[in-house]
Amino acid sequence: MKLLKTTFAALMVTSAAVTAAAACETTLRSSDTHPDGYPTVEAVKYIGEQLKEQTGDRLCIEVFHSAQLGEEKDTIEQTQFGVIDMNRVSLGPFNNIIEETQIPSLPYIFRSVEHMHTVMDGEIGQQILDAFSDHDLVGLAFYDGGSRSFYNSEKPIKSMDDLAGMKFRVMQSDMFVDMVSALGANATPMPYGEVYSSIQTGVIDGAENNWPSYDSSGHFEVAKYYTLDQHLIVPEVLVMAKSSFEKLSAEDQELIKQIAKDSVPVMRELWEAREKESEARVREAGVEIVTDIDKTPFIEAMAPVYEKYVTSDKLKAMVEAIQATE
Ligand code: GTR
Numbered sequence: 001m002k003l004l005k006t007t008f009a010a011l012m013v014t015s016a017a018v019t020a021a022a023a024c025e026t027t028l029r030s031s032d033t034h035p036d037g038y039p040t041v042e043a044v045k046y047i048g049e050q051l052k053e054q055t056g057d058r059l060c061i062e063v064f065h066s067a068q069l070g071e072e073k074d075t076i077e078q079t080q081f082g083v084i085d086m087n088r089v090s091l092g093p094f095n096n097i098i099e100e101t102q103i104p105s106l107p108y109i110f111r112s113v114e115h116m117h118t119v120m121d122g123e124i125g126q127q128i129l130d131a132f133s134d135h136d137l138v139g140l141a142f143y144d145g146g147s148r149s150f151y152n153s154e155k156p157i158k159s160m161d162d163l164a165g166m167k168f169r170v171m172q173s174d175m176f177v178d179m180v181s182a183l184g185a186n187a188t189p190m191p192y193g194e195v196y197s198s199i200q201t202g203v204i205d206g207a208e209n210n211w212p213s214y215d216s217s218g219h220f221e222v223a224k225y226y227t228l229d230q231h232l233i234v235p236e237v238l239v240m241a242k243s244s245f246e247k248l249s250a251e252d253q254e255l256i257k258q259i260a261k262d263s264v265p266v267m268r269e270l271w272e273a274r275e276k277e278s279e280a281r282v283r284e285a286g287v288e289i290v291t292d293i294d295k296t297p298f299i300e301a302m303a304p305v306y307e308k309y310v311t312s313d314k315l316k317a318m319v320e321a322i323q324a325t326e
Contacts, residue, residue, distance in 0.1 A: 039271045048061030108295070123321075152168070199223050224286070
């Protein structure tokens with residue numbers, strides 16, 4: 001029923017898209033949970049502008065930002081069904097569906113954002129993009145999601161012990177539930193759009209995210225303690241519905257793949273600037289930020305998570321390859 005409802009909502013917005021981009025022969029609808037102006041939204045708009053120009057108005061993209069088409073988990077299903085043509089999401093909500101996406105979502109798998117870039121721009125990244133094709137999707141590009149850290153409404157967290165018994169929202173991924181449990185806290189998976197009110201009403205004590213999301217979601221208003229433990233550097237991904245992709249000519253398929261790749265450095269530049277802006281805005285608002293946290297116990301606590309999720313030879317080889325990447 002929920003799917004039917006959201007599908008109906010998506011179809012309603014379709015007619016709006018057709019009107020908005022009336023000049024185009026084909027308009028692809030793309031979903032994003034973030035507000036207009038957010039780096040991911042702007043990166044997909046960039047792809048749309050390039051496509052429109054390079055196809056002489058044959059092919060356009062309309063980005064439905066601010067979760068207009070629904071929350072990530074639902075929009076992923078709709079993209080698999082071809083109701084939504086394109087979708088920019090975190091890899092987190094793919095973890096339960098596509099096992100390869102768990103690897104770059106593992107806590108502390110990347111030593112730095114640069115390490116993540118090298119891995120995702122290389123063979124491992126391609127292997128993960130290819131894995132989407134068994135799930136009615138085409139993986140187009142990876143985007144940045146910075147590093148994610150815990151924030152809460154109760155107290156400054158200065159060590160792992162301070163997390164004991166606290167309740168945090170995580171993305172809808174079993175692995176993230178286990179990650180939080182391994183740190184001694186409790187996790188509640190829930191859609192992004194429900195986090196603000198859940199913190200406000202005390203259903204949860206906090207959540208975890210990067211600077212731009214902490215800022216644009218307004219979560220900093222209700223969860224004023226942010227501890228930079230940086231447990232995740234989970235990339236984001238732009239996917240396309242396989243059915244929509246297959247409707248395109250071979251040339252257009254190549255073009256969209258190429259422009260999506262070209263959008264990566266554009267996004268990274270926007271991201272870097274946005275991270276600084278968001279950090280400044282949040283600091284200005286008086287948030288208490290803990291920066292000098294010893295990450296060693298956090299990293300050590302993740303052993304059972306790796307044990308539970310890195311099971312097959314294929315996944316083990318991916319982890320080893322990432323660890324061996326300079
Ligand atoms: C953001 C990410 C979104 C979404 C959100 C969340 O950092 O860009 O795609 O996954 O986090 O926590 O749900």
